[in-house]
């Protein structure tokens with residue numbers, strides 16, 4: 429049975445830092461369910477973001493080849509070293525995940541498992557899918573329930589977040605976690621989402637930057653018609669109208685109603 433995080437931290441004279449999103453999971457069943465979603469095999473490598481005091485790390489380590497656990501809080505490093513001393517396949521790195529480059533630590537494929545520090549959920553997603561040279565095959569992420577809902581949204585309720593992340597990965601809802609399973613108890617419930625990276629992306633790598641510029645501009649004023657938002661791209665009005673026509677998309681629609689496929693059609697007509 430997992431020792432309560434409050435007791436472990438107390439032994440080391442450490443108190444949780446809200447500013448670092450420190451809400452520690454202490455429910456064994458939930459930890460096991462998260463690990464179950466990760467489909468781990470003995471030859472897998474795992475990146476754990478924010479291991480905290482190592483509760484999840486301890487469940488991951490026996491099932492995989494290696495776990496790289498990246499923790500920013502220096503006060504937690506000695507705790508992690510003690511708690512994980514029996515697991516030779518765990519590497520603890522005292523680092524900011526937003527500065528961590530996976531390709532330097534993993535040869536080819538790896539998975540991410542994380543109870544994400546909520547204050548940087550968006551930045552972490554951008555970092556692992558957009559900025560990193562090597563994205564994970566699978567990511568099992570515990571995020572705020574509201575964010576989980578936004579991530580799995582369908583056309584009609586899309587956002588810049590869902591469009592961007594769904595471009596990289598197919599996303600499924602795992603299960604929800606009540607706020608009371610964490611200590612300290614956060615204000616909202618959480619949910620685990622599974623992100624499986626797409627093997628075939630819709631746009632060639634060298635054109636992705638441009639594609640994301642289109643999406644960002646499309647969402648720049650959410651309530652506005654897409655054709656009005658896209659004026660700031662600088663295309664002549666006739667050309668913009670003709671592109672909408674050829675792609676079969678009504679320019680008076682809002683960005684949130686477009687599917688990824690429709691963004692691709694529009695992009696191919698415009699650029």
Ligand code: SAM
Pocket residue numbers: 448449450451452453454477478479480481482483484498499500501504523524525526542543544545546548
């Ligand atoms: N994995 C533990 C668990 O499930 O109990 C802790 C999860 S807690 C929600 C988030 C963890 O991420 C904390 O340990 C926090 O210190 C760490 N963290 C916050 N910002 C970070 C960053 N930029 N890079 C790496 N770790 C970070």
